[in-house]
Amino acid sequence: MSQEDNQNMGVDLGEFLEFYLLDSQEQVEKLAAGLLQLEKEGNNVGLINDLFRSAHSLKGASGTMGFTSIVALTHSAEDLLDRLRQGKMEVSLPMVDILLAVTDRVKEMLRQVEQRVEINVEFQDVVDEMNALMRGEAPVPAKTIEAPVHSEAPSTPSEYTPIDFQLTEEVRDQVQDAQGLGHGIYQAVIKFAPNTLMKAVRAVMAVQRMENVGKVVKMIPSVEDLEVGNQDEFALLILSDDSPEEIREELLAVSEIAEVVIHPYSGTTTGTPLVTNQVAAAVHAEVLEGAEAPFDTEQLKQGIKPAQPVAVKAVPSSPAKPVAGNANNGASEGSNQVHTIRVDTVRMDNLINLVGEMVITRTRLVQIGQDLKEQYHMDAMVNNLNETTVYLGRLMSDLQESAMRLRMVPIGTVFSRFPRLVRDLSRKTEKEIELVLKGEDTELDKTVVEVIGDPLMHLIRNSVDHGIESPEERRAAGKPELGTITLDAYHEGNHIAILISDDGKGLDLNRIYEKALSKGLVGEREGLSDRDIANLIFLPGFSTADQVTDISGRGVGMDVVKKALNNLGGMIDITTRAGEGTTFTIRLPLTLAIIQALLVEAGTEIYAVPLSSVLETLLVEQKEIKNVGGIPMVQLRGNTLPLISLREKFELPPAEVEPEEVFVVVVGLGDKALGLIVDGLRGQQEVVIKSLGEYLNNLPGIAGATILGDGKVTLILDIGSLIQDILVTRRG
Amino acid sequence: MAEEQLVTFGLGTEEFGVDIMLVQEIIRIPPITRVPKAPDYVEGVINLRGNVIPVVSLRTRFGMERVEESDLSRIIVLQVQNKVFGIRVDAVTEVLRLDAESIEPPPPVALGMDSHFIRGVGKIGERLLILLNLDNIMGGEMNHESA
Numbered sequence: 001m002s003q004e005d006n007q008n009m010g011v012d013l014g015e016f017l018e019f020y021l022l023d024s025q026e027q028v029e030k031l032a033a034g035l036l037q038l039e040k041e042g043n044n045v046g047l048i049n050d051l052f053r054s055a056h057s058l059k060g061a062s063g064t065m066g067f068t069s070i071v072a073l074t075h076s077a078e079d080l081l082d083r084l085r086q087g088k089m090e091v092s093l094p095m096v097d098i099l100l101a102v103t104d105r106v107k108e109m110l111r112q113v114e115q116r117v118e119i120n121v122e123f124q125d126v127v128d129e130m131n132a133l134m135r136g137e138a139p140v141p142a143k144t145i146e147a148p149v150h151s152e153a154p155s156t157p158s159e160y161t162p163i164d165f166q167l168t169e170e171v172r173d174q175v176q177d178a179q180g181l182g183h184g185i186y187q188a189v190i191k192f193a194p195n196t197l198m199k200a201v202r203a204v205m206a207v208q209r210m211e212n213v214g215k216v217v218k219m220i221p222s223v224e225d226l227e228v229g230n231q232d233e234f235a236l237l238i239l240s241d242d243s244p245e246e247i248r249e250e251l252l253a254v255s256e257i258a259e260v261v262i263h264p265y266s267g268t269t270t271g272t273p274l275v276t277n278q279v280a281a282a283v284h285a286e287v288l289e290g291a292e293a294p295f296d297t298e299q300l301k302q303g304i305k306p307a308q309p310v311a312v313k314a315v316p317s318s319p320a321k322p323v324a325g326n327a328n329n330g331a332s333e334g335s336n337q338v339h340t341i342r343v344d345t346v347r348m349d350n351l352i353n354l355v356g357e358m359v360i361t362r363t364r365l366v367q368i369g370q371d372l373k374e375q376y377h378m379d380a381m382v383n384n385l386n387e388t389t390v391y392l393g394r395l396m397s398d399l400q401e402s403a404m405r406l407r408m409v410p411i412g413t414v415f416s417r418f419p420r421l422v423r424d425l426s427r428k429t430e431k432e433i434e435l436v437l438k439g440e441d442t443e444l445d446k447t448v449v450e451v452i453g454d455p456l457m458h459l460i461r462n463s464v465d466h467g468i469e470s471p472e473e474r475r476a477a478g479k480p481e482l483g484t485i486t487l488d489a490y491h492e493g494n495h496i497a498i499l500i501s502d503d504g505k506g507l508d509l510n511r512i513y514e515k516a517l518s519k520g521l522v523g524e525r526e527g528l529s530d531r532d533i534a535n536l537i538f539l540p541g542f543s544t545a546d547q548v549t550d551i552s553g554r555g556v557g558m559d560v561v562k563k564a565l566n567n568l569g570g571m572i573d574i575t576t577r578a579g580e581g582t583t584f585t586i587r588l589p590l591t592l593a594i595i596q597a598l599l600v601e602a603g604t605e606i607y608a609v610p611l612s613s614v615l616e617t618l619l620v621e622q623k624e625i626k627n628v629g630g631i632p633m634v635q636l637r638g639n640t641l642p643l644i645s646l647r648e649k650f651e652l653p654p655a656e657v658e659p660e661e662v663f664v665v666v667v668g669l670g671d672k673a674l675g676l677i678v679d680g681l682r683g684q685q686e687v688v689i690k691s692l693g694e695y696l697n698n699l700p701g702i703a704g705a706t707i708l709g710d711g712k713v714t715l716i717l718d719i720g721s722l723i724q725d726i727l728v729t730r731r732g
Numbered sequence: 733m734a735e736e737q738l739v740t741f742g743l744g745t746e747e748f749g750v751d752i753m754l755v756q757e758i759i760r761i762p763p764i765t766r767v768p769k770a771p772d773y774v775e776g777v778i779n780l781r782g783n784v785i786p787v788v789s790l791r792t793r794f795g796m797e798r799v800e801e802s803d804l805s806r807i808i809v810l811q812v813q814n815k816v817f818g819i820r821v822d823a824v825t826e827v828l829r830l831d832a833e834s835i836e837p838p839p840p841v842a843l844g845m846d847s848h849f850i851r852g853v854g855k856i857g858e859r860l861l862i863l864l865n866l867d868n869i870m871g872g873e874m875n876h877e878s879a
Contacts (some may be wrong), residue, residue: 140768337833515875605766650768676857690784692777694815699769705784706779713765713777 016417019116019450020065026658027058028110040094043084046092051561052081055367058106058581064421070109073123077102077132081548082136097135101126115260116252132180161189162266165218166236167488171440174331184264185217185238191233192258201224202256203234209250214240237265255337255342345657346405355396355403356594356688362396363685365389400594400686408732409449411489411498412440417453418460422485425464433468434481435460439489444496444590451568451576452498452588455561459500459584460485462558465503467582476581479503495570495669496590501583508575509533534574535583538562569703571611571669571720587669595689597706597716599682602646602654606714607678608687608706612721615666615673617681622660631726634664641666642726645677649701649722655679667719674723685709689716700725734832738854739808740861742820743745744796748821749861756809756816761801775820787818794849797801801871819869825859830854832864835863847866 019255034051041047077099083089086710092414108121165187167175179185185712190206192199200223210216216314217237226234240247244262251260286372369386376382415437426433468474488499509530514527516536525533536542540559572586589595589612597608618636625632625643632643643664647654664675688707691697692715704716738749739758764776774792778782787807791798804823809816819868838850848868854861 266760300866360782429794692784693817695786695817696767696770696774696777700765701769702767705765707779707782707784712763713779714768715777716763 014066017113017412019453020061021110022060024058024070024110025107027054027061028103028106030054031058032100035096035099035103036711038091039093042091043087044396045085048081048084052078052085055081057454060454060461061426064417065459066420066424067109067113067119069119069121069123070106073105073109073127076127080130089134094453096489098126098133100127104686109156116617119542137341163189163220163235165235165687167218167237171217178239184214184242184244185236185266186240186244186247186262187265187359188236188238188247188251189233189261190236190257193256193258193547194232199231202254205254206251206257207236209249209254210236210238210240213242213247213250214238233515239430248411270364272543300460328606335460347707352403352407352594355400359396359594359686360398360688360707360709362389362392364711365392367709373639389455395635397686404445407446408443409446409687410440411444411449413439413454414449414453414456415440415489418456419486421457421460421463425461426468429464430470431464431468432471433464433481434484434650436484437488438486438488439631442489442491442496444588448496448568448588448590450642451564452586454496455564455586456487456500458558463500463502463504463582463584467502467506469505473505477505493612495587498586498588499580499583500586502580503642505536506578506580506582507537507574509578510722512536531573531575534576537574539574555711566718566720566724569718569720570671595687596684598665598684599708599714600663600678601680601682602650602677603655605650605652606682606684606712607646608714609665609667609676610703610716610719613667613669613685616666618666618675619661620664622658622662625662632677636666636675639673641673641675643675643724645675647677667722669720669721672728674719676722686715706730735829736832736835737829738861738863739824740826740828741808741824743790743794743822745826746857748790748860749828750808750810750866751864753829754810754812754866756811759807759809759818761805761807761820778807778818780816780818784817785809785816785818786870787820790869791818791820792820793869801804808867810869815870817870828856830856830861845875 004034018550021287031051031054034054038044038047038051050378055074059071059078062074068095078135080089080095080099084091089095090412105121105123105126109119109123113118113120116517160491175185190203192202203223203226207216207219215238217239217417219236221231223232226233239248243521248260283536314408369382369389372379373386374380415511419435419437422433422435422659445544463485469477469479470484473479474483481502485502486499488501489516490497491647500636512524513528515531516533516539517525521539521541521542522528522536538561542558562572565586565588568588570586572587573585574582575585576582584717589610596611598611598614600607620634625634628640632645633640634643646652663681665681666673667676685708689704690706692699692702692705696702701718701722703716703721705713705715708714737752739752739755740747740749742748759780762778764778766776767774767786768813770776770786773786773788775789775792777786790796799822802822805820806824807818807820807826809818829874834850834854834855837852839853851863851865854863
């Protein structure tokens with residue numbers, strides 16, 4: 001296990017660890033499930049591709065977090081899957097076995113990451129076996145994995161040094177008595193996460209927690225010292241009949257506590273003086289078996305209280321009284337502590353779902369009110385009802401906005417994992433690169449933040465690998481040797497724009513075109529703007545990297561990025577200038593749950609257009625519509641606007657009588673616009689986005705569904721995919 | 733003795749059966765919203781108490797001609813492999829028990845419909861009951877990625 005793994009654990013990535021764990025565990029599960037399916041189905045290309053992607057993103061994410069052993073393991077697995085993918089190897093039983101072994105090991109490693117302990121799972125044997133398999137050698141019989149550590153207590157290695165808790169004579173005797181009676185005495189060295197504020201409060205919380213398992217006899221340094229000092233760890237002497245693991249678990253449950261090392265304590269007679277910074281080093285010293293001796297709790301409690309007046313404040317020796325004292329303590333120390341609370345995201349999502357349902361219900365009320373008004377339009381009670389629903393509507397939108405704000409997270413939480421990535425990558429590529437972060441305070445929905453990390457990572461890797469030149473090349477081109485990658489975010493209406501720009505060599509448009517042509521992805525070059533050509537790299541199956549590198553991978557990149565963004569209702573665009581650099585612009589909706597929508601008619605059907613992408617609505621005369629290259633266009637204030645007929649697009653029969661004028665809803669994302677020809681406008685409404693489910697997830701032009709006030713399902717249009725669609729049509 | 737409990741329904745002149753454990757509920761036909769670009773056998777989606785679920789027309793799926801909705805038409809809401817969807821049938825006939833012994837494997841040339849939808853044929857006196865394999869009703873060719 002390298003030093004790097006360990007250091008990384010708590011240093012600056014702590015807050016992303018949860019994302020990483022969640023995501024990686026999911027990918028491992030996907031892999032494991034997929035492998036079992038693979039075993040059944042043999043060479044299923046789609047499945048192998050999925051597996052490869054899972055392994056790839058697992059590797060990428062682990063690389064970002066600096067868990068090198070997971071990267072090593074998944075890299076080999078990825079290699080193996082890549083051969084399968086390219087048809088160089090056939091699915092075989094040993095292969096599935098070994099890949100399953102990989103998932104087991106990675107799971108084990110992730111468990112250690114989760115427990116904040118060093119990764120020490122052996123993996124080289126699996127890597128060797130995979131290499132042997134790839135060389136075509138007979139497989140070494142796959143070993144079963146005997147989860148090496150997790151059943152054992154990872155927290156009780158045999159080496160430790162007893163800490164001198166500076167017990168008074170009296171207390172020491174009590175502790176010894178207790179040991180004599182068979183109760184456990186443990187010393188726990190507890191490390192704070194880096195940059196923890198209000199350490200004293202955390203310590204008090206830890207001590208309180210210990211009441212669930214036993215008692216704290218002594219704490220050093222004292223709470224007072226912790227408050228003023230800058231220690232990053234403290235030690236507790238604990239009496240407990242529970243196992244060390246249980247104690248450890250309790251302690252780790254306190255937020256901002258990064259690491260806990262527990263040993264049975266035997267230092268009541270001898271002891272080394274504690275200098276807090278030396279506590280960690282102490283682990284490597286002499287070996288002492290914890291001699292457990294019985295004790296009498298009651299006796300001990302009484303013994304401690306008078307003898308340790310300092311500890312009483314921090315150490316509740318009787319549950320009732322000191323709790324109040326601690327609460328005061330906490331409040332006076334950290335007045336800013338009460339400003340934030342942590343809430344389980346499931347609870348929050350639940351709240352937001354309920355708000356969503358209420359929005360639907362209110363819409364129904366409005367409808368009922370309107371129906372009533374038509375029937376009894378002079379009735380005062382009906383008017384009363386309608387006024388009330390209007391007021392309710394106002395309350396609802398406030399409530400909804402507040403609820404949505406709960407989920408807003410600054411994008412900085414995603415950004416701040418990249419400096420490390422860029423640093424590592426620039427070392428690996430021997431390039432000098434600086435990453436500049438801007439707009440980190442820009443807020444967007446939690447759901448978006450969770451999924452934007454991977455696409456961004458891909459793009460940054462791409463910029464490092466293909467964008468920025470080597471220092472020599474840069475010097476030759478008269479540029480500073482230090483290349484810059486800028487990550488910027490800002491709000492743009494109801495969207496967030498994220499820019500990834502580099503000052504590198506720019507895209508080689510000729511090469512891109514040649515490549516796309518040779519792969520049959522593109523036709524005549526005529527009529528293609530530079531930007532059109534640059535956008536070719538987002539087509540599936542396109543990758544200019546002739547060389548497979550560890551960094552930007554094997555062409556799983558760009559089309560996957562685009563697809564991921566499209567799935568979020570977003571878009572990506574490129575601008576590039578030879579010699580000056582490339583900028584990727586991502587536009588995403590701020591939230592994914594409730595949206596304002598414009599309801600439009602196509603034939604007898606109703607569709608919802610997200611209002612955030614509606615620019616305007618027009619009434620256009622048929623004769624103004626001109627056919628250009630197979631696509632209907634209309635002139636709008638000097639610009640040509642391509643049109644799509646929703647009827648045609650969705651395979652509805654054409655209108656019996658062609659109207660002289662048609663409604664056009666102009667929709668746009670970024671600077672791209674498109675006109676949707678519809679048969680009528682139904683007004684705007686708030687809608688809750690519902691998924692169409694797994695079966696119907698990936699239909700072109702449809703982003704999801706919603707339920708209208710009358711209980712009918714209406715489909716929501718996917719403007720991003722419609723616009724990209726027509727761009728492709730134009731290109732082709 | 734092993735026996736199966738089945739929900740049986742009619743489709744044209746044939747009678748079919750599905751395992752009752754997979755049946756979540758049986759409902760009258762609500763308004764169905766067509767989903768453009770979906771496979772032809774997907775009739776559309778419906779609102780089932782706030783959830784949007786797809787509905788398969790079994791007639792289309794089995795290559796039978798379409799018929800107008802009647803008073804007897806129903807949607808059987810199924811949960812197969814944790815996924816909820818509905819199948820539209822002409823009429824739900826009964827719930828019955830069938831001995832495992834009276835179930836035979838599907839005939840090689842299966843009544844003119846795709847044999848991978850059929851799990852077996854049950855015999856109740858003179859009646860023949862086609863037992864459906866629901867794993868393949870929804871999905872199958874839909875699993876491929878659209879991009």
